[in-house]
Amino acid sequence: MDFAAIFSQLADPALLLTIVLCTLYGALVGALPGLSATMAxxxxxxxxxxMDPVPAIAAIVATTSTGIFAGDISGALLRIPGTPASAAYVADSSTIAHSGRPRTVLFVSLFSGAAGGVIGVIALSLAAPMLAGFATNFSSYEMFWLAALGLSCAVFVSDAPPAKTFASLFIGLAIACVGIDVAVGMPRYTFGLxxxxxxxxxxxxxxxFFALTELFRAALEPKAPRADAKSPKMEPLRQAIGDALKVVxxxxxxxxxxxxxxxxxxxxxxxxxDVAAxxxxxxxxxxxxxxxxxxxxxYEGIVDGGASxxxxxxxxxxxxxxxxIPGDSVTAIAIGVLMMKGLNPGPDIxxxxxxxxxxxxxxxxxANIAMVFTGALAILLASQLMRMSKSLLMPLILGLSLIGGFAVMNSAFSIWIIITLGIVGFAMTLGGIPLAPAILGVVLGKVLERNFMTSMIKSQGEFLPFFSRDISLVLGVAAILIWGLCLYRAFRAIIHPEKTQRTMENDA
Amino acid sequence: MQFTRDAVTGLVLIAAGAAMFAGAWGFDPPAGTAFGAGFFPKIVSSGMALSGLLILLGRERRSLTEVMRIDGRGVARVALLVAMIVLYALALDPVGFHISTVALLFAATLFFGGSLPSALLLSVLATAVFHFIFYSIMKVALPWGLLLPVAW
Structure with missing residues (x-):
């Protein structure tokens, strides 16, 4: 590892500018109620x-971390969490904000968020190389089980009922089936296009999935309920920062x-x-x-939730x-970007x-350091941000979605994909099916199928070799246990709906 | 109401799974191999249909995604928005990026409850900004369409 080269790359003004701009952008979108960090x-x-690989990924990270923090702004001021991740402690933060200390509580979540982010980066840079060293001798069996495990975890930890999360996963996998298949090169479900x-x-x-679905939801209401512009009285900035530092x-x-x-x-x-919070x-x-x-x-819960x-x-x-294997919907998107940049994720990365x-x-x-400054700016402009009108915002999102999609494929065909999946996503939300697992399915579908088919061809159609290696045995048994548990939960919901209802309410 | 909605969701998933499964029969494995391009889609489509069945039978009432109330008016509004985007997709190449984008943004601003002057201002300004970002900086070949004679 060449530290000098790394530092000189990090000192690149273009990269720094990208990070600052993206933290600003993340702060803006995150603060607006209903617009999630994923959509940003x-x-x-x-x-x-x-962009080049490093600025591209840095842009995504900067946008997400500030977006997640900025969700607290509308949570505190309007009692509407800007992103789902702020929902856990919105009661605390809005109560404090409305007792005359909105800036203090926002600075508390900004500081604890930045501290949590730094802890996260340290953990990532320590754990990732270790994990990679462990995983370098994984074969297609292990990779298949890992991808399967990744998908099943999504079902297990999701808040929606298991059957609906499964449905979402399979919809994503079905979308991933479209195109030339990975095993024999046959076009599938292309309808001649x-x-x-x-x-x-x-x-x-x-x-x-993420932008158009949101637009359709907004379109359901004829007149967007204008966020009540009566934001609470703000205390002096210096005092707020001092108190917040003391709290943290x-x-x-x-x-x-x-x-x-x-x-x-x-x-x-x-x-x-959101689950972490x-x-x-x-x-x-x-x-x-x-x-x-x-x-x-x-304040205590805000510090905990904000840091986590x-x-x-x-x-x-x-x-x-x-x-x-993506940890959340944002990294699912980022994996797509990494692959586009020829930086395929894998143990040998x-x-x-x-x-x-x-x-x-x-x-x-x-990005986590820049967030402290741009986040502070967002807190200063908080009440102006809250007054931003939906009637101007939604057309901009629509334009940006369609032109952005066009720019990548350089063809109007991308707009057809956007609109089709927007309708699918909207129909899914109407049916109460969560969207995030479908994205995992889309991203993992090809990986899952490639490793599955490679393993099947290697084992000549036998399932036993899937468990023939130590690690693949452990992973395989874990995956099957999780599937069994999910199926059990789904079946229990059918046989004893009332009982399940009650235990679920107890859990929640 | 909730019962019907889960029933509809489940039935749609079963139908989609069945259609996808039927489609997978068309992907015959090459001679001499036991499984080909259709193998994985068959698993996925069966899974989709099964989850639909579970939703149908389960009538699970707890869902974290907020409950949506949809009426005829809401459907009409969503359909209108979809129609605007479809028109945009159709017009983009022949009419060109600039005219279609101004038209789309103008209509969308009115649709989301903006005033006439704000719609005019936003559609023209935003199109200019999009042109600058995507065409001038990112060098995307935006179609000029009718404006081709004045393209630069």
Whole structure:
């Protein structure tokens, strides 16, 4: 590893400018209620198409981490979480904001978010090379089980009912089946359209799922309910920053506890920042001396939740880089970008492009530092951001989606993909089917099928060799156990709906 | 209401799975091999149909994704938005990027409840910005269509 080369790459003004601009962009989109960090990334991807690998990935990371923080802004001021990751502690943050301390609470979540993010980056740069060393001798059997395990984890940790999460996964896998097949090179489900031979263009699919679905939902309401512009009175900035620093310093234990917890949850496929925030909040409450204060304007849960959801952003990159298995929907998008850049994720990524990966980690760190400043700017402009009108925002998102999709394929065909998948995604939300697992399916579909078919051809159609190696046996048994448990839960819901209902309510 | 919705969701998934399975029969394996291009799609489509069946039978009532109320008016509005995008896709090449984008943004701003002056301003300004970013900086070959004689 060549430190000098890495530092000189990180000092590149173009990279720094990209990071600062993307943290600003993430702050803007994250702060607007209803626009998730995932959507911000989906709209960003066409631009990354034209960038070098490091700035492209740095742009995605910078956008996500600030977007996840900025979700707290509308959460505190309007009681509407800007991104799902802020939902866990929205009751606390809005109570504090409405008692006259909106800036303090926002700076608390900014500082704990940045601290969590830094913990996440450190964990990522320590764990990823170790994991990669362990995984270099994986064969197609292990890779198949890993991909299968990755998909099943999504079902297991998802909040939606198992059957619906399964449905979402299979819809994603079905989309991945379109195009020339990986085993014998036969075109499938292309309906004679040559544009589909390469499969469904990934970026267009992303934009359709995350941007258009959101637009359709917004279109359901004739007149967008204008966010109540009566934002709370702001306290002096200097005082807010000082108090926030004091709060975070007093609760450093929470940061130390929830940072690594967030990283761990981020690593699990399918569980991202939102799940991390919920779990960290719950853990914090259980260990707190004053659990009765939670939900009524207590800083402790905000520090825990804020640190863990930003730490999860980095955690999700560990399996993404080493196994090509996304930890959340944003890394699912990022894997597509990595592959576009010829930087295929895999256990040997450190040998193939080690300097590049370490430069990336450096860029992650810079993004979390830049976030402190752009986040502060977003807090200053918070009440203006909240007054941004939906009637102007939605057309811009629409234009950016369609032109961005066009730019990548250079063909109007991308707009057809966007609109088709937008309708599919909208229909899925109407049926209560979550969208994120479908993206995992789209991304992992080809990996899963390639490793499955390679293994089947190697074993000449026998299933037993799938378990013939030590690691593949462990992974295979784990995957089958998880499938069994999910099926059991789904069947129990059929046989004893009332009982399941009750236990689920107890869980929640 | 919830029952019907889950029933519809389940039935749609079963139908889609069945159609996909039927399509997979067309991908015959090459001579001498036991499984070919159709093998994986068959597994996926069976899984899709099975999950549809589970939803249909399960009538699970708990769902974290917020419950949506959709009425005729909502359907009409979504259909209108879809029609606008379809028109845009059709017009992009023959009419050109600039005219179609101004038209789309103008219509979309009015659609989302913006005023006439704001729609005019936004559609023209945003198209200019998109032109600058995508055409001038990122060198995307945006189609000029009718404006081809004045292209630069």
């Amino acid at each position: 990334v989906a709209l960003l991807v066409p631009f990354t198409f034209f 040559y544009d589909l031979y390469d499969g469904v263009n990934f970026i267009s699919a992303m934009i359709g 310093r007093q609760r450093w234990v929470s940061v130390i506890r929830s940072g690594p917890l967030g990283v761990f949850i981020g690593v699990l496929p399918g569980a991202g920042s 919920w779990i960290a909040y719950a853990v914090s409450r259980r260990f707190s001396k004053t659990p009765e204060k939670y939900g009524k304007g207590h 959801n930003n730490a999860a952003v980095s955690g999700a990159w560990t399996p993404a880089l080493i196994f090509g 450190f040998e193939r492009s080690g300097d590049l990966v370490y430069t990336l980690f450096g860029a992650f760190l810079l």
